[in-house]
Amino acid sequence: MARRPARRRRRSAARRAQARNHGIVLFTLTTAAVVLAVLLLGWLLHHLMLLLCLLAVALAVAVVVVRGRVAASRREHEGQVAQLRHIGAFLSMGPKEFEHALAVLCRRDGCTEVTVVGGAGDLAADVLATTPAGQRILIQAKRYGPKTLVGSQDVQKVNGTYRDVHRCDLALVVTTSTFTKAAAAFCAQVGIRAVDRRALALWAEGTSRPPWG
Numbered sequence: 001m002a003r004r005p006a007r008r009r010r011r012s013a014a015r016r017a018q019a020r021n022h023g024i025v026l027f028t029l030t031t032a033a034v035v036l037a038v039l040l041l042g043w044l045l046h047h048l049m050l051l052l053c054l055l056a057v058a059l060a061v062a063v064v065v066v067r068g069r070v071a072a073s074r075r076e077h078e079g080q081v082a083q084l085r086h087i088g089a090f091l092s093m094g095p096k097e098f099e100h101a102l103a104v105l106c107r108r109d110g111c112t113e114v115t116v117v118g119g120a121g122d123l124a125a126d127v128l129a130t131t132p133a134g135q136r137i138l139i140q141a142k143r144y145g146p147k148t149l150v151g152s153q154d155v156q157k158v159n160g161t162y163r164d165v166h167r168c169d170l171a172l173v174v175t176t177s178t179f180t181k182a183a184a185a186f187c188a189q190v191g192i193r194a195v196d197r198r199a200l201a202l203w204a205e206g207t208s209r210p211p212w213g
Contacts, residue, residue: 087201090143090176098143099126102174105203106139109210123165124157131212135169138162142175150175150194152182159190172211174200 044051083089084101093101099118106114110132118126118141127139140158142150155173162171173179173187174195187194193211195203202208 084204085206087176087197087204090200090204093143095141095143098176099141102139102141103127103129105210111137123161125161125166128166128168131170131210135212136167137170137172137212138166138168140171140173142173142177144175144177146177146197148177150177150179150183152180152186155179155183155186155192155194158192159186162192170212174211176200 084104090098090101096118099116103114103116106127106129111129112132114127114129116127124140125138126141129137129139131137138158138161140154142154144150150173158171158173162168170191170193172193172195176197178196179187179194184194186192195211199208199211203211
């Protein structure tokens with residue numbers, strides 16, 4: 001009967017020793033973490049000015065880069081606008097270039113959200129934009145030669161999609177040629193703005209109001 005208490009005492013002593021070892025390890029890890037935190041804080045405080053200077057330099061570089069890109073974009077836009085002051089520039093373009101040129105005119109005259117969407121399945125929309133007055137407009141671009149006229153079917157397609165499909169308030173059909181009498185009459189009847197070569201020349205020169213005005 002006397003052996004059992006001795007075993008229990010040995011077990012209790014082992015548990016206490018194990019608990020002390022765990023406590024020592026925990027204390028050591030905690031102390032190391034505190035020391036590292038103090039060292040890191042000291043390093044940060046000691047190098048605070050250096051960090052602030054590096055941050056200021058990075059911000060200055062970012063500002064310079066952004067301003068440079070904005071200035072380059074502005075110069076590119078101004079160059080494009082200058083090239084489009086005469087109708088001859090439009091007559092030497094292909095269909096896709098013509099669409100982008102009309103988008104440039106829209107931006108020049110204060111439109112926002114200008115997007116060139118022309119292509120397969122465009123549903124009669126080549127350019128979409130929002131005018132300074134808040135109207136959403138659709139432009140159908142017809143880069144035609146002088147002997148090819150915009151016909152009734154062309155403008156009827158625009159009339160069938162610009163409101164219900166593209167959710168626009170106004171539609172423009174812009175051409176480097178002119179319209180047949182039937183097409184011009186249809187545009188006048190349904191409220192589509194028909195912009196022929198002469199009207200396009202005036203718009204490009206800036207001597208007339210934009211066609212949505």
